[in-house]
Amino acid sequence: DAGITQSPRHKVTETGTPVTLRCHQTENHRYMYWYRQDPGHGLRLIHYSYGVKDTDKGEVSDGYSVSRSKTEDFLLTLESATSSQTSVYFCAISENGRMEQYFGPGTRLTVT
Amino acid sequence: GENVEQHPSTLSVQEGDSAVIKCTYSDSASNYFPWYKQELGKRPQLIIDIRSNVGEKKDQRIAVTLNKTAKHFSLHITETQPEDSAVYFCAANGAGSYQLTFGKGTKLSVIP
Numbered sequence: 001d002a003g004i005t006q007s008p009r010h011k012v013t014e015t016g017t018p019v020t021l022r023c024h025q026t027e028n029h030r031y032m033y034w035y036r037q038d039p040g041h042g043l044r045l046i047h048y049s050y051g052v053k054d055t056d057k058g059e060v061s062d063g064y065s066v067s068r069s070k071t072e073d074f075l076l077t078l079e080s081a082t083s084s085q086t087s088v089y090f091c092a093i094s095e096n097g098r099m100e101q102y103f104g105p106g107t108r109l110t111v112t
Numbered sequence: 113g114e115n116v117e118q119h120p121s122t123l124s125v126q127e128g129d130s131a132v133i134k135c136t137y138s139d140s141a142s143n144y145f146p147w148y149k150q151e152l153g154k155r156p157q158l159i160i161d162i163r164s165n166v167g168e169k170k171d172q173r174i175a176v177t178l179n180k181t182a183k184h185f186s187l188h189i190t191e192t193q194p195e196d197s198a199v200y201f202c203a204a205n206g207a208g209s210y211q212l213t214f215g216k217g218t219k220l221s222v223i224p
Binding site: 031033040041042043044045048050058059090094099100101102103104105106 | 113118144146148154155156157158161163201203205210211212213214215216217
């Protein structure tokens with residue numbers, strides 16, 4: 001597996017609380033992505049980054065924000081978690097000039 | 113944006129038989145089509161991909177075919193084994209971008 005880690009791996013939080021998920025890579029890849037995976041929906045892109053401080057919205061970005069202050073870290077923040085954001089969150093990376101995306105191990109988030 | 117349809121949603125085959133999973137896409141500018149395998153509780157793993165300048169690609173027991181005119185691509189697994197049991201996802205990069213849009217997945221069960 002590519003050098004991608006996600007933290008935490010599991011989290012339970014209450015509705016209305018802020019949550020930050022971290023994706024860390026050791027590959028020095030330019031592109032990083034956040035997806036959520038829900039039964040019956042496959043993988044849906046939340047936000048992506050094409051460089052430090054360069055980010056853009058994906059298909060399901062409402063309720064989420066991201067930041068990338070270093071090449072190796074991409075943070076996903078839920079400002080005020082809702083039950084609809086209960087999901088498994090995957091980070092992925094890809095090299096500049098290459099299309100292949102490699103996924104991290106995932107974070108299972110439960111909002112009660 | 114890109115829309116990817118995948119079918120069937122579930123597929124059961126006898127060990128040793130072949131399995132075929134089909135995907136259609138909507139954006140004629142898509143030029144990259146990967147397939148991922150996801151075992152239960154694991155991250156999606158890239159197993160094979162194809163670019164729009166190629167009609168077919170093989171890697172041992174798996175192959176992918178692409179029909180640009182009809183905007184569909186397929187995954188073929190021959191001589192299936194129990195370890196092929198997993199959920200398979202297809203994807204396409206709308207507008208030739210780095211972003212991927214995924215199908216909703218096919219759960220393949222290989223019966224010994």
